[in-house]
Amino acid sequence: MIFETAFWLPIGIMAPLLAALCTFLAPQRMSPLVTMIGAGITFVAVGFLSASLVRNGPARHTVGGWGAPLGIDLAVDGLAALMLMLTAVVGAAVALYAYGYFNFSGHGEETKRRYASFWPLWLFLWSALNALFLSRDVFNLYVTLELVSFAAVALTALAGKPDVLRAAMRYLLVSLVGSLFYLMGVAYLYGEFGVLDIDQLKKTVTATPSLAAAAALMTVGLMMKTALFPLHFWLPPAHANAIAPVSALLSALVVKGSFYILLRAWLEIFYPLSHTGAPYLLTGLGGAAILWGSLQAIRQVRLKLLIAYSTVAQIGYLFLLTPLLFVKEQSPIALSGIVCFILAHAGAKAAAFLSAGAIQLVTGDDRISSLRGLMQMQPLAVVAFGAAGVSLAALPPSGGFIAKWFMLHAALAHGDRLVAAIIVVGGLLAAIYVMRVVAPLFRQPDDAVLHRLTLAPKTMTLTALGLAVLALLLSFAGIPVMEMLSIGAVGILGIE
């Protein structure tokens, strides 16, 4: 039984959910412990799930034994398994970091009490994300989207200051509107084709006006949630004002959740529309996001806003290759590039936010000008930020470089020189904003300032460094990712 893939599917969703409920039952000081146990079980479930997927191929679980079309199915393929693993690894690292962050002596009692809600909320988020990655039903995806948003908004609000509450409110409203757009699209899909299960939709869709309307509504809704330019306005304040571990979760995982649905939707439902202008429109917006986000990042004076705008820019890369997903020769390379990018960006961006958080605890504010000379005080955090920056700027050796290599290869082989140029320029701009942070860190410190600083706990700096090293080690992810993606063959290969 434990070697059956389907056995582990619901456990990956239920374990964090139950653990979240348990944190309410147990005394508050036990929350971290309960969370770690729940996280451990989820980790094991995801591990077994992936291992058995590699051995036995894709699997389905019919919830309650109903089965599609009436019931809801869970299914796992290579793409879903990669996302589950990413969430587990980044999430666990962030949880370790959060433990150190909350115990930092600088926080007051009241703040610490508020932060205790982090544990159940993070588990809810994890559960919702896992459900999102595994669902095969477009309506159930709507529910998971909402669950993700609720947990994410509540996590954002944890910081408790007026600025962050406003940012969380804006985030919630945009997110809800996005979900409603998505739901309207679902209504059109159901009205036209009469099914909600993705595998059944995949077989029945044809290029009708209703499909186009559904595609437009769902794409716009998911673009809002993914913060694709020009619908990104809510992201920088939310991601920059949240506490560091939450910023890391939001940038590394949450925006990827809605992108994951968008990717699947286009590959498996809207593919009859691939010859229209829509994929090129997404490419254009992606390119604009890269340039706009990078230029904004370069202009920022606050460290976390800089990183948040970097997320706006990096999201653009996810959309840049949309038309190539439907070109037979380039599709596997383009898809591998996008997925490698998701993995590398998650590791690097989480590491960037976590190290920024460690630095921020030390300096007490997050202006870039306060970073002077911190290399001597917090070498680990600085090296973590630097290594994350290497991956963000897509310099080798890093996962970001491998992703960019795939993307450039697909774009040039298809003759899209403009796309290739944007990828290259985006890398240089990223190097500039990363250096805006790294350069002051290497300056001669002001001794008077250094002496009154306290050090951030090692758990924080080491987890940040671990994630950054992971982003570098993803250099070798190219082939494993391609092999994983061939399990269940998402995309153009699966349709034929």
Place this chain on the structure above:
Amino acid sequence: MIGTSTLYTLAGVLLFGMGLYALIAYPHLLRKILAMNVMGTGVFMVLISIAYQGPTQRADPIPHALVITGIVVAVCATGLALTLATRIQALTGSARLETDEEA
């Protein structure tokens, strides 16, 4: 002659649009939250009109199930939004998103 079902669909889309307009246009958070609920109602109306399968046949139950679930989600969302709004009101003295400098 427009059928009843289509009429309901159009009304639903109209509600959705009105809600969206109000959400963007009005600064007060309570109005925004109400507007969001109006949008949701628009979507539910479209879903229900889809369930209609002609005068002789029974209505399709699946969209109804979707609407019920949707309402539950909408209630949760409204609850969360109201909590945030009251907290913002308590901390800043106004239930608006713009800070004083922006307004």
Place this chain on the structure above:
Amino acid sequence: MDWESSLPLLLFLSSFAPGLVIFFLEEEAHTTRTVLNLFGALLKLALLAIMVPGLLERKVYETRLPLLPEIDLVLRADSLSVLFIVLSASLWLVTTIYAIGYLEYSPNRSRFFGFFSLCVSSTMGIALAGNPLTFLIFYEMLTICTYPLVVHRGTPQAMHGGRVYLAYTLSGGVVLLIGVIGLYVLAGPVEFVDGGALDAIGAQSPEALRWLYPFFIVGFGVKAALVPLHGWLPRAMVAPAPVSALLHAVAVVKAGAFGIVRVIYDLYGINLAHALGLIDPLLIAAAITIVVGSLFALNQDDLKKRLAYSTVSQVSYIILGAATFGLFGAIGGLLHLVHQGVMKITLFFCAGNFAETLGIHKVSEMDGVGRRMPLTMAAFTIAALGMIGVPPTAGFISKWFLGVGSLQAQNDWVLGVLLTSSLLNAAYFLPILYRGWFKSQQGEWPEEHIYGRMETHWMLLFPPAVTGAFVLLLGLLANLPLGLLRWVEFLILLEYRL
């Protein structure tokens, strides 16, 4: 992976692993750090010694790690890479000793020696890279690891130098990336092969190869400081002396020159490059760089800056040799790869000694320094004469071959360039020697430190003495069996497929 195929990887790890450990050492752990550094450097030389007999039997040592579909991360020790590795491994050893003497009691030591080791590891990777992608990866890694060394002092000038350095090298890296990926899209998985790997593509689509060529040359030319891409080099002089020494002799500048040599010999192949008419423009660029670099050097009063411009000029001798079609020129170019390294590192060691012991940074402050520091000044003199090309130093041998090679390739004008450059070299080095030996001291030294009876700390004195001796030995014993000249001849015959 068996023992022999893991040798190239071990060669890389022998500096990479100690580098990583050093980062985590406490600042006060002097002994551990010194032992790790020297252990890594000696281990590297030992690994090389194991490989040399096999290489003489034309065995190829190769490590392959799967990286991308059809493209591996290839570390391969062939005859050309071993030439570069022997140079960098031995110079790393002496530079490490020098750096310990120079920096072991100043702040941020762990960080410095950590990045120093990573820098050398990247150079190893560049030397061993068996295909363009591997080369690119280590080439960019070198850029990144060198930045903290350039800005090590953290002063505003250092930060400025670092910024300029990164702006130049990262842009160069992007240009190179376009070239490399364009090549893979055009030709599929390509690896470096003695004599060239693109003959088939060259026959099929010569135009595409002509298009890609400038990307490679500009990409490598930035680090090799080809005029007008040399602007970063003089500004990077703010780095501590051991860094400048390493940068100029083996790491950054050499990596660029080595890249150009790789592209011409092992990617395009000298015959194809000649047939496509690609080497003549490079020859002209190298010639211009040689003359212009020397002209700039004339006016510098700052000793390290003068040496920096001298590097701009001298590194292009290597490129000049690679761009000369004919055995003699080619031999001269590769010989200069080694000779320039040994000579330039000696000069920088000496400049560092003057700065550290007497506080001298300018040529105009050097009056009478020969009497105070005779051994350092002697090493400086030998290396400077080598740069000018005076027999019997190493520099004479490479220039001789380059001169004969130009005549052989019927580029008579290049001989004029070489002579002009030698005159200019004399014009900016001889005044230094004159001031040092024959003028008498003017007042106090700017900032004097006394190190017992020796003229300076023994760890600062030993490295230039050794490398200075090598400048002479490489010249005097050039023709020994198993000597450098034999090795280079063997190599060039392979590259020319003779």
